[in-house]
Amino acid sequence: MTNVAVIYYSSTGHTHTLAAAAAEAAEKAGAEVRLRKVRELAPEGAIASNQAWAEHVAATADVEEATLADLEWADVILFGTPTRFGLPAAQLKQFIDTAGGLWFQGKLVNKVASSFVSTSQVHGGQESTLLALNNTFYHWGAIIVAPGWADPIQFAESNGNPYGASHVSNNTNPPGEENIGSVEFQARRAVEIATALKIGLQAA
Secondary structure, three states: OOEEEEEEOOOOOHHHHHHHHHHHHHHHOOOEEEEEEOOOOOOHHHHHOOHHHHHHHHHOOOOOEOOHHHHHHOOEEEEEEEEEOOEEOHHHHHHHHOOHHHHHOOOOOOOEEEEEEEEOOOOOOHHHHHHHHHHHHHHHOOEEOOOOOOOHHHHOOOOOOOOOOEEEOOOOOOOOHHHHHHHHHHHHHHHHHHHHHHHHHHHO
16 A cells, blocks of 8 residues: 655645645545644744634644654655745744655655645745755655646646646635645545556565
């Protein structure tokens, strides 16, 4: 069986919605899945000052926090993040920065990796955020599996991104059907490629 770790950061819930959809799609594709959030770094005062943020933190209190063991266990790693000035959120980056030991031991080599993103505006840094995450995957020796234009859902007006599923919230709008469809396709594609890769490497 192919193991999938969906690891994300979400402040007000949009990226969480995408992550949950990706996890469900991977599970339906036959994978064993771990849905994990990364540790929150923002001070309690900042969270409390934003009602949507505080409500989301409370609503996802039961979601387990990601650990390095999840990275080591996974055949597929799907990262989800909102954009912060065209870059991944600091919370996700901090988690990635703790993976040096696994990298040094070569335990991240040949894992299938992909990522998805949510921004508040159109052209709000979606592609630069996804490409920045790809830099991590290059260093790990992971196999990047982007959705590309490999499914009709990628041509939907609200998607249109071959690098990874993307959503524009305009600060309030949750991911719609097309966004969910895109991240579901991305998760299925990652599982399919990882499964084939795993079988091929075992047969080699």
